[in-house]
Amino acid sequence: MPVRAFLACAAVLVGGVSAAVAPAAPSAPGFAYGVAAGEMTPTSARLWTRAPGVGRVTLMLTGAGTTRTFALVARPSSDLTAQRTVRGLRPGTTYRYSFAQGRTRSAIGSFETAPAATSAGTVRFAISGDADATRDASGKLGFNGFETYSAMARGRNDFALNFGDTIYSDSGVGGAPVARTVAQKWAKYRLGLALVPLQRLKSSTGVYSGWDDHEFVNDYSRAEHGDAIYRAGVKAFLDYTPATYSPRTGDYRRFRWGKNLELFILDGRSFRSPKVTAACDGDIAPTAPPAVRQAFAPLSPALAKPVPQACLDAIASPSRTLLGAAQLAAFTKAIRSSKATFKVVVNPEPLMQLYALPYDRWEGYAAERARVLAVLRQVKNVVVMTTDTHAHLIGEIRTDTFAAGGPVGTGIWEVVTGPVATNTYAKEIDSFLGAPGFGAVVTGAFFKPAPPRGLGLRCAQTDQYGYAQVTVTSATLTVQPRTASGGVVLDASGAPCAPLIVRAR
Numbered sequence: 312m313p314v315r316a317f318l319a320c321a322a323v324l325v326g327g328v329s330a331a332v333a334p335a336a337p338s339a340p341g342f343a344y345g346v347a348a349g350e351m352t353p354t355s356a357r358l359w360t361r362a363p364g365v366g367r368v369t370l371m372l373t374g375a376g377t378t379r380t381f382a383l384v385a386r387p388s389s390d391l392t393a394q395r396t397v398r399g400l401r402p403g404t405t406y407r408y409s410f411a412q413g414r415t416r417s418a419i420g421s422f423e424t425a426p427a428a429t430s431a432g433t434v435r436f437a438i439s440g441d442a443d444a445t446r447d448a449s450g451k452l453g454f455n456g457f458e459t460y461s462a463m464a465r466g467r468n469d470f471a472l473n474f475g476d477t478i479y480s481d482s483g484v485g486g487a488p489v490a491r492t493v494a495q496k497w498a499k500y501r502l503g504l505a506l507v508p509l510q511r512l513k514s515s516t517g518v519y520s521g522w523d524d525h526e527f528v529n530d531y532s533r534a535e536h537g538d539a540i541y542r543a544g545v546k547a548f549l550d551y552t553p554a555t556y557s558p559r560t561g562d563y564r565r566f567r568w569g570k571n572l573e574l575f576i577l578d579g580r581s582f583r584s585p586k587v588t589a590a591c592d593g594d595i596a597p598t599a600p601p602a603v604r605q606a607f608a609p610l611s612p613a614l615a616k617p618v619p620q621a622c623l624d625a626i627a628s629p630s631r632t633l634l635g636a637a638q639l640a641a642f643t644k645a646i647r648s649s650k651a652t653f654k655v656v657v658n659p660e661p662l663m664q665l666y667a668l669p670y671d672r673w674e675g676y677a678a679e680r681a682r683v684l685a686v687l688r689q690v691k692n693v694v695v696m697t698t699d700t701h702a703h704l705i706g707e708i709r710t711d712t713f714a715a716g717g718p719v720g721t722g723i724w725e726v727v728t729g730p731v732a733t734n735t736y737a738k739e740i741d742s743f744l745g746a747p748g749f750g751a752v753v754t755g756a757f758f759k760p761a762p763p764r765g766l767g768l769r770c771a772q773t774d775q776y777g778y779a780q781v782t783v784t785s786a787t788l789t790v791q792p793r794t795a796s797g798g799v800v801l802d803a804s805g806a807p808c809a810p811l812i813v814r815a816r
């Protein structure tokens with residue numbers, strides 16, 4: 312997230328007003344961190360729990376008229392977590408599962424397998440991300456009690472996505488030390504999974520998960536931060552999340568969900584080049600045209616200065632990558648050949664042009680952004696779903712929002728959603744500009760007006776927790792931004808954000 316460097320400061324601003332009292336501890340004292348299902352395909356799923364103690368754990372799975380049991384082992388080397396992929400399942404079927412160790416039983420979870428690729432039934436899913444469960448010195452949660460996850464659990468979904476910043480290794484709350492080791496990161500996962508709403512979501516439906524930077528450290532790249540914290544982050548994530556990983560393509564995965572939907576879950580962290588902040592001297596909007604920079608110079612005086620050419624050259628360098636060559640090749644080949652009606656790209660940082668602090672997201676990797684957009688423009692019915700920004704934003708992805716003769720649209724819609732629990736984008740802007748309320752000003756004055764005055768987003772709400780509810784049929788893909796209580800998100804204008812309805816071509 313662009314202005315994370317100012318998280319600590321913003322946490323001070325926010326802490327006083329939005330700290331929440333922790334919800335009651337979950338009821339199952341033995342399996343205190345619940346159960347989870349992930350990686351659902353038509354015939355398999357990966358099931359997870361954390362056992363009360365070291366030793367044998369029995370997994371029981373019921374569905375399609377059969378009950379099966381599996382023997383697992385909880386070991387200290389995985390912090391007592393136990394998981395296994397179950398195969399031979401029936402497509403489009405609801406299964407129930409639970410775990411036992413000795414006489415202690417877990418909660419009962421359920422999940423659906425993906426329907427067969429010929430199945431044209433309606434598919435519903437919810438997506439959010441960016442969830443910090445760190446508590447301050449008095450024991451209060453820094454932001455909220457993860458209520459968004461409860462709303463997602465109530466949504467009668469076929470599955471959910473918990474995508475990116477599923478822990479905050481370097482939370483700004485309460486002066487917590489940065490979690491760098493596997494054990495420290497395990498503790499971060501336990502903080503979140505101890506909260507009832509996350510347990511409720513994970514037991515109510517299958518959840519696909521992915522990482523972003525805070526599973527490692529803020530604005531992570533291996534080139535900038537090294538391999539040790541990467542290895543720790545990967546191990547802790549895989550111990551606590553029923554997900555899969557390969558050294559070659561990281562946690563990039565794709566899942567077909569019936570005739571009308573295929574998900575492409577991108578890994579934005581394992582292979583990226585370093586960001587170019589230094590070459591740009593930390594400029595807040597190096598790629599914004601001079602007229603736009605001048606217009607916002609009263610808010611941020613440094614915008615009146617010209618941008619060093621070396622900065623623009625670095626951002627545009629074709630040698631820099633966000634996905635890495637192997638993932639980029641796998642993703643572009645797969646989405647080009649997908650037979651699903653809608654292709655949903657689950658994307659760790661915005662592809663849309665936002666201009667402010669582009670370094671950590673696609674705009675800061677401009678050449679690869681252009682390559683990806685060139686591919687996506689050739690594919691029918693692509694929708695991009697993104698987290699990381701801590702805001703609800705809906706807009707068309709453009710290549711030249713402010714160019715003469717622009718904006719140049721791609722015809723591809725992006726929905727940015729979340730956060731669950733961290734500083735909102737508005738609070739981060741307030742913090743960056745050093746003035747409470749400026750986040751709302753920027754949202755209204757820049758995100759909403761049509762080009763050339765602003766970005767012309769059809770929905771922009773930068774100060775509300777929540778998620779996106781998605782419904783896919785053979786004719787349409789509909790996205791409704793929702794709040795942490797399940798209500799409709801209000802736009803910066805105060806009117807409800809209308810659902811985005813993308814019609815199949």
Ligand SMILES: [Fe+2]
Nearest residue numbers: 312441476699
């Ligand atoms: Fe985040």
